[in-house]
Amino acid sequence: MELASTYNSVETEDKWYKYWMDQNLFHSEPDEREPYTVVIPPPNVTGVLHMGHMLNNTIQDILVRRARMMGKNACWVPGTDHASIATEAKVVNRLKTQGIDKADLTRDEFLGHAWDWTEEHGGIILEQLKKLGASCDWDRTCFTLDKERSESVIDTFVKLHEKGLIYRGVRMVNWDPDALTAVSDEEVVYKEVKSKLYYLNYNIEGEEGTVTIATTRPETILGDTAVCINPNDERFTHLKGKRVIVPLVNRSIPIIEDDYVDMEFGTGCLKITPAHDINDYEMGMRHNLESIDILNDDGTLSEKAQLFVGKDRFVVREEIIPELQKAGNVLKIEDYDNKVGCSERTGAVIEPKLSTQWFLKMTEMAKVALDAVMTDEVQFHPAKFKNVYRHWMENVKDWCISRQLYWGHRIPVYYLENGEFVVAKNDEEAVRLAKEKRGNDALTIADLRQEEDVLDTWASSWLWPISVFDGFNPEKNEIDYYYPTSDLVTGHDIIFFWVARMIMAGYEFKGTFPFKNVYFTGMVRDDQGRKMSKQLGNSPDPLDLIAKYGADGVRVGMLLCSPAGGDLLFDDSLTEQGRNFANKIWNAFRLVKGWEVDSSLPQPDSATKGIEWFSHKLNQTIEVVNDHFSKYRISDALMSVYTLFRDDFSSWYLEIVKPGYQQPIDEVTLKATIDNFDKILRLLHPFMPFISEEIWQLLEPRKEGESIMVAQMPEVTKVDEKLLANFELTKEAVAGVRNIRKQKNIANKEVIALSILDNDGSLDKTFIPILSKLANASEVNFVTEKVSGALSFMVKATEYYIPLGDLVDAEEEIKKLEEELKYQKGFLISVSKKLSNERFVNNAPEKVVAIEKQKQADAEAKIKAIEESIANLK
């Protein structure tokens, strides 16, 4: 079979993904094995794959594939969430381009359009994940708005309400005037903007003189109901108990006193607008102030404002200044940088607004969820996020769960005509409860009015680890097998949105944690550390990357730059490195595959020893990889396998066992080599699923249905550290010979003779066949005296000589030796100094002192040998 010298990822990857699907290898059913469960952080149903998903899902797939190969029953549940506000915004926009206004549609008509959108876009992102190699159990694909998940949401709402944890109240909420809905605190992003600070004079009532306030939002003066000073501010003692006049509307408002006012900021006088600022609202409550809501839901001014009615708040901000100037109220205007809250979804400037919403009490649930993490019942990786989590949990506020949208789970609250309400999971139940409540058996559903609002999307996402197994359905018991899940992989930016709330839901509804480990990924940025965004155009299209470098290459590239939790600076060169590595593996395979076997050949000693060494090296690496995985150091684990393949296997092992050009190989060595290759491929499979499968299938005849993805992960047998250390010395000796060849321009194919002076008898002679082969030595002999007329080098106390007669330059050799001598002497001094320090010898552990003594002895021996060599050359 002719194999191309460059690996072709495109053909390979589609072929094997299809094979895995056809063989149903991703599917999991409960059985007697230990489960390993991961739920996907559901991507937004309208979204497309971006680099963050690539990273996230690469890591999940690595964990899942590895668990599967370690004999666990791995189940990775995929799905999407309905992203109520984002999707609704997209649907509204599309309707707009079709000339349809949302306001003209009934709820059901609108939902029809929203489902159409979902049908069109919903599957895209999951199909893209397949290109990456994601080994999700696609039979289990869920959607937060499908039947089972919806029932879960409604069911839990009813339960939480029964427990008294859900309440309805008037609160200051974050209002998105574009989406016309409340959003949670976590959905507000603060942006730095250049704005102005306006200094405005208010006339004091009944006397000459003015009070100056400073504000960034002059239009809100129309809703002012007080001016506040700090009671300790001596500048304003004369104002106590007086009243001022709001400009333009000429409303008389009181001057109040409150410690909240920062005497340093602005003028020290603060205007209070309880309806439009959270702090003012609280102050309004304390001082019994009137609340004047001057804004309509869409951000225009309402009748209550009296002026500029119907105009947008930003327009008014511009227009009110000339009016104020005309009235003589503007003192000055300064440039000012401040942070403005914007909607994460629509980008609109958020208005704090009083409105009636549904809330979920957080205090009790947060306490349980906090303890779970602080005691490591749920482990965070990296652990530094525990602090962030604690801070949020200790300051948690009740969760505003209602949204004024159509696309989502409609709140199961039914109002009666008298304003009372019942909470029920369906219409029948609602009617039954209403009858009970009112003592009126004639009530029908027509007498009830269901709440118009829907629930926050996270009210379904937080149930995800339970709801994907239909865990609220008492007739289903799969949950008992799969829950709690094992690992959650997610971005650290949604630690509050999602992770915290899933932990709360886990304890609340299942009595235990939803997952054992949380692996937080960083944010993917470009090579200059900028966030990837559409505007900057600095985000590569993941599918293009896969086409160009292969999914394996991209996976490796993602990992090479991804310390846990830290931001990662993505650069194409990393995926290129991944692709190059795949090519390297491919070519190693080409080499092995190209060998002709001759069963009559005996195995060379070098191969026997090489195979023995490599088995220990492999075991050692497996140990290291296991350790890395146990600490969720995924990129370190990859780097260990990468180094094993590139350095140990390719550069050393294959060179040791490789037969001469166009010569056959013996059977035993070939078998062992294929075996070793097989093991490395299995170690590699979680990281590079496609190429590992491709080569694994070609390496030996496989039966239909066999796959590396369900092969057993190699296990550690024994590691002989001494043997490994001796091989390292052999490597040094080989490098010594290569250096001399290079210095003297002796080609590798030219044989040399090698003499060894084993000064202290420490040399492991079993490695000599390897040294002989890799040094291309015609003979290796042992001597008891220094060899003159030869080039030499030392490895520990062992001296190596290459007799080269006229090529030897005594001057140069002496210089080289003297440099080494200088270093050794310096080293000896530092060690001796340490050992002559009584406090060190008395206080340091015995082991440490022994090591230092050994170093001293080694250095002394080496110095002696070097000095003799120098004398010999002179």
Place this chain on the structure above:
RNA sequence: GGGCGAUUAGCUCAGUUGGUUCAGAGCACUUGGUUUACACCCAAGGGGUCGGGGGUUCGACUCCCUCAUCGCCCA
């Protein structure tokens, strides 16, 4: 303003309870290479006062204090 974290090679980062000459890895860089698997490669090499200062200790990248700079979260 409150809190958290960081600062180690040109870049991105390791460095696990203080202890081998322990200052490391990958990339980048320099030099050399038509070695018959691979130039998507191989070999060799340069490069850091571990942010500054102080302290604890026989011993500090590691622990403590302080200063500086940066980042993130929250208000």
